[in-house]
Amino acid sequence: MSAVTIEDLHRIFKNLDKNNHGRVSIHELHHLLENVSIHTTLEELEKLVGDTSLGYMDFLFFYETIVKARMAESKDGSSNDHIEHDDKYRVDDLLKAFKVFDLNGDGFISSEELQSVLSRLGLWDKKRGQDCKEMIHVYDQNLDGALDFEEFKVMMSSPPTSDSEI
Structure with missing residues (x-):
């Protein structure tokens, strides 16, 4: 499978x-x-x-x-071979997802890129007043205002909270 x-x-x-x-x-x-x-x-x-x-x-x-x-x-x-195999697929899938959000290909997801992709997916509601900068800030470990791939992986593997729900 x-x-x-x-x-x-x-x-x-x-x-x-x-x-x-x-x-x-x-x-x-x-x-x-x-x-x-x-x-x-x-x-x-x-x-x-x-x-x-x-x-x-x-x-x-x-x-x-x-x-x-x-x-x-x-x-x-x-053996854990199938688990390691599954982890490789998970990282590959996360990298593909990261590239979807990294519109300019610079290796970072900005708040503008996040909002643009969420809007295209129909997951962004301007009326809710949520700011993508706030969403990124939650996972932005080095506080540069954007998510790199490692920060994105943390975000994608963290359980959702009511505050971070899209």
């Missing part, structure tokens, strides 16, 4: 988001999970997710959580 890419996850999210409002409901997510033989109740799923719907970034983190849980369940004392 091949690894699921960030593009695959984006396509899945868009297909689940039938009304194009940028969120996937627990019911839509439950249906997907049932189709891939992950059985849970709506109540359990809502407790796990912590909300009645997921934005795109929350969906990505939910997927990552499910994959990690599945890998932990499947550990049977065999």
Whole structure:
């Protein structure tokens, strides 16, 4: 089985988001999970997710959580080769995602680039008054006002908070 890419996850999210409002409901997510033989109740799923719907970034983190849980369940004392292999795919996928946001190819994601990409993906709502500079500042370890790839990896592997939700 091949690894699921960030593009695959984006396509899945868009297909689940039938009304194009940028969120996937627990019911839509439950249906997907049932189709891939992950059985849970709506109540359990809502407790796990912590909300009645997921934005795109929350969906990505939910997927990552499910994959990690599945890998932990499947550990049977065999070598870690498949884990290292999966980590390589994860870094490759993160690099591809980083390049999507790094519009000018300078190795950094500026607040303008972040806002531009989020707008194209339909994930940016100007009315909410959120500033991409604030979003970047949360993960900008060297405080240069932009995210390099290492800071981007930290951002993508950190659990979402209500303050950082898009």
